[in-house]
């Protein structure tokens with residue numbers, strides 16, 4: 411009798427990183443991911459644009475930190491599937507000697523991590539298979555690639571909402587406290603301040619499909635991550651409003667993804 415071995419990547423079930431990849435127009439997704447992605451799009455059509463804006467925020471902030479703040483090292487926790495313009499590509503396009511450590515706990519991301527290791531020869535990248543909730547391991551492993559006595563850009567985009575309770579503040583503090591003065595922190599976090607019930611329904615559907623549920627926080631709760639740090643202008647805002655690349659007529663549309671950059675004094 412023929413026997414089909416189980417699919418270790420469970421492509422028959424929706425997976426959060428592949429749904430996100432689908433919204434970004436990527437190729438690493440399957441029919442189950444697309445069906446769930448479309449269902450969430452139907453309640454919150456803006457969610458695809460939010461994923462795209464999250465990556466655009468990454469490009470703008472990493473460029474800012476490399477060009478204007480002189481950073482040459484980044485610790486990117488909750489990396490996600492490789493896509494266009496990963497952190498090292500953005501940083502190394504400005505400063506090829508930049509070093510980047512990627513961290514994620516998802517075996518699917520680990521399986522694709524090779525695409526994150528194509529560093530420019532002058533720089534270096536590495537991948538750490540670790541959990542955000544274990545900052546000591548992250549810092550210990552990162553020290554193999556980064557010089558933690560020099561400023562680091564700590565990148566926490568779309569990941570803190572995966573920690574449901576207030577332990578998340580201690581985790582961010584544990585990471586930041588080990589970085590020297592002049593280090594910067596970049597965070598994006600989903601809220602329901604702009605789109606209310608539609609955002610809450612989208613999150614409900616996502617959480618039903620995902621083994622990695624999301625907890626929304628208010629902008630005030632997101633602002634607490636930056637306690638003790640110096641916020642860079644314009645502070646914590648809906649991400650399309652953070653130093654938009656091209657001047658627009660009026661303010662860019664608000665969306666329920668808030669972000670900021672801050673410097674450790």
Ligand SMILES: C[S@@+](CC[C@H](N)C(=O)[O-])C[C@H]1O[C@@H](n2cnc3c(N)ncnc32)[C@H](O)[C@@H]1O
Nearest residue numbers: 488489490514515516540541542567568569572
């Ligand atoms: C929504 S994606 C964000 C990807 C990317 N940072 C971005 O903003 O485009 C969230 C990522 O965080 C990872 N993640 C979630 N919880 C985590 C944890 N406890 N430790 C490490 N990574 C985690 C997921 O595996 C996923 O790849």
